[in-house]
Amino acid sequence: MAGLATSLGAGAATNSLSQMPDIDTLFLFGSNPTEAHPIVSIYLKQALRKGAKLVVGDPRQTWMARRADVWLNLNPGSNIALLNGIIHVILKKGWENKEFIKNRTEGFNELKKKVKEYTPEKVEKITGVSKERIIEAARLYSQADKAMIVYGLGVTEHQTGTENSMAIANLALVCGHIGRPSTGIMALRGQNNVQGSSDLGPLPATLPGYQSVTDPKLRAKFEQAWGVSLSPEIGLKSVEMLDKAIEKRFKGLFILGEDPAQTDPNAHEVRKALESLEFLVVQDIFHTETSKYAHVILPGASYAEKDGTFTNGERRVQRIRKAIEPVAGMAEWQVICEIATRMGYSMHYEHPSEIMDEIASLVPIYGGISYERLENESLQWPCPDKDHPGTTTLYTDLFSRPGGLAKFMALDHKGPGEKTNREYPLTLITGRVREHYNNGSMTRRVPEILEVRPEELLEMSSEDAKKLKISNGDMVKVLSKRGKIKVRVKITDRSQKGNVFLTFHFPDALTNLLTSEHRDPITGTPEYKACAVKVEK
């Protein structure tokens, strides 16, 4: 999301889900919504039934790719080259929106110079997508009236993830496809509250609401509200905390509701770091790989046991409501207050609604949000005051960057951090299936779901299977430089030759023992979407 923030101003989707049925050209990039976001896919399918054109950028032949007018079957990790190539074609043919570029953007000349190098011929070589398809995609997208780019983790979970998002912003800006209903960029996020958790500031460089910790005025506002002086220094990112833990320079950690020992692509290193900590507190609803290293484990409350809010991928703030008592007696918000108070800082709220009131007083984009309003209204931020109806479409006149202009970013193709070679000839792409979720700790505890989807399956093309003399249902070993796992094979035309696919929902086939240590240097997001592996019987 840092990508969109750099280019446009805010790290958030520009439009609303309910605008999707009116799209007339959909550009779906690195996202498989029929599996990972089934209800978003219902909206998109509505658009398709109404005749929308469809361009899909995905190395896998997904449900949507199969129905696409143009399927850009790019090599994993070649997103920037492909997008540069599409922009190259658009500029060459004069399909860009000159008015928009002139009035609402800056940095166009740098972009223009950069994409000049990315001729369709060159891009075909890098991406594996034929020149004709690149030109056709450029035509369909640029000529559309209501064009929306919907992208997913196939874009962000690369070492160039942030740049990939910027490249997407470049494409939308060149065509002026942003700032109107059903026209913009929607990023589909993995977990339920990624948006809210970014908004509300468990981030080392920003106070809640993307307010920089290095800005003395903003700090002063929080210092006054919280009654303490705040550190002006940017904090450590999660990866840095773990690295320093191994060096014994970082000692005490509170992990709320996460399981990095399983979900981090560099599971070995994470475990070493956790082991090195002097004191680790983990709060979760289940025992996890991570909680094995804890000095204290605190029981968490599930979403059914507490009041609160989540912010979805279209910036909509919605309530969760307490349906039953917390099984262990306390919810997380109460526990945090207790710890703070016992450490000498008195923290007390009668109800989570009071926490939201405090958020509203400090975070301008949430300024008008209260539990009372959420009883009768549905609000999307920015919602700066209590009479503001919320915002369905961002950037209708100004971008939220200084000066109000969007910025083009000239970007180069770098490719994935780890490339295939003779020993590890296949690219492993990881992702989700509809039935399960993340580390599976919740969905594997639903007996009926486990009954229909009991185990990990390695998806492989029939060509590769034939070459390796593997048949459907065989147990195989998948090996990378870092580790190996055993899984059953499913032969499917969803995988193209040279690519295999695994999820990360099953702890007994720990996919993240295989994935690479490369990360996006800006966000720290791991490169889950491409690493080199081999498959053996």
Place this chain on the structure above:
Amino acid sequence: MTENNLKVTINGREVLCSRNETILDAARKADVNIPTLCYDDRLEPYGGCRLCIVEIKDVPRPVPACTTRVKDGWEVLTETVEVRRMRKNILSLLLSNHPNDCMRCEATGNCALQTYSYEYGVDGDRFAGESWNLPIKDDNPFIVYDPNKCILCGRCVRICNDVVMAGTIEMTGRGFDSKPDTSFGKPRTLDNCEFCGQCVSTCPTGALIDKKGCGKGRAYEMKKVKTTCSYCGTGCSYYLNVKEGEVIKVTSDYEGPVNKGNLCIKGRYGYDFIHSPERITTPIIRKGDKQVEATWDEALDLIAKRFGEILEKSGPSALGGFSSARCSNEENYLLSKLVRTVFKSNNVDCCARV
């Protein structure tokens, strides 16, 4: 946007409508309830069940409200003796071969056929019609299908094909024998079905039932708590149905601003983890190699003491917190506040911002 410039009255109440709106839409604006069986907001109007017929002044024959677009000046009457008689006939016909099973049917209290039969005073005349005796299909973990209770409204087939686009079920057979079913009557498996339960959510009778909630309580016994799905970032809303402190099932929130009642397999059926016996129910403290149960006070005191010691000995840079994209806004805010005010650093981050 089409303009609201057509004046229509529903039972004498005047409302303004656009030319895209149907009589049913207009009636809703006027707060007038028209009975429907084959209608669902999520589907294209179908006009199959004829229950929504209404009379219009100076229009010779009654028309279905769900498929008829309004015209300026129409005076619509929804409760005339004639339309009530016609509705009663339709309901009698449906009941004539409907199993007389309400007392133990899972849908009781939540069945449109039952509700309207009550409202219109219709009895099931069991001997009038030819009745089916088809086997109940219970061939998968999520959905039970009793074809005998099907009133052929077609909603399940339409939602599965037009909304989900899964193509799992179709109308098979003809006339009296026609029934919604999977092709060749094959069991529902992941190969042909998404197990999203959308078909169940739209079925107006007890023909399609969520197996997981079977026998666990009547609709009226449940406390319904509106909440937001905790799986993916789409943010679908739904109702947790709670009985005696236990989440029994999930039902659709048709007013949900994001999903309008639509849900996927995880949202609709993925709630069992809440009551899993593997939940951590008490704080645990590591003593040597063992992790032993503790009280909240013991655990919280120990945390305050140990974090306090590290802070004193090694300074703010040695302490930090990870928050989660799974936690609520309020929790994320508070964790960030804890780290900044108490740990006195800005070492707070999400593990993986995906």
